[in-house]
Amino acid sequence: MPLWRKIVIWLLLVLLVLLIALIVICLIQRKTPLELAEDFRNRKRLEGALVVLEPLPQSSEDEEISLTNLHKGRVYLSDLIPAIAATNSDAELVTVWRLGKKNIDLRCLKGVIFVNTKKINTDELFNEDIIEIGNVKLQFNWIEHQRPSETSSGQTNF
Numbered sequence: 001m002p003l004w005r006k007i008v009i010w011l012l013l014v015l016l017v018l019l020i021a022l023i024v025i026c027l028i029q030r031k032t033p034l035e036l037a038e039d040f041r042n043r044k045r046l047e048g049a050l051v052v053l054e055p056l057p058q059s060s061e062d063e064e065i066s067l068t069n070l071h072k073g074r075v076y077l078s079d080l081i082p083a084i085a086a087t088n089s090d091a092e093l094v095t096v097w098r099l100g101k102k103n104i105d106l107r108c109l110k111g112v113i114f115v116n117t118k119k120i121n122t123d124e125l126f127n128e129d130i131i132e133i134g135n136v137k138l139q140f141n142w143i144e145h146q147r148p149s150e151t152s153s154g155q156t157n158f
Helices: 003-029 033-042
Strands: 049-054 064-066 074-076 090-098 101-110 113-115 118-120 122-125 129-133 136-141
Touching (some): 003 033, 090 129, 101 113
Antiparallel strands (some): 101 122, 113 118
């Protein structure tokens, strides 16, 4: 048998194994190959929204900023909200994967930033967290990412 036929046969076998693997993954995930490809493209993108609480925006359109619609994996808050530039502080939102789960982190770039009244340098954001930068107050909303319950301080209830 010529060498080129052996190569073609092995390539076909490899393609068949890859096709079977794709079918199994699609069945397990219950998604089409196109949906899997879309999930893979979106895995590094920010999700959720920021709601401007203070100062109140001039138009209701500026009240909520969808991070999902930005299609970015990293964004500076001063680019999204002009009032932050006047505070001489800035932070960035970035997508981070930990233990196979997508998280959104807030990283302080300059100035002082508070999340839920705690001063931070870097902090993982959860649904309904309040971000304070100078006189600007924002609420981070990401419904699928609730804050885990606080662990008890050694006390047990009977």
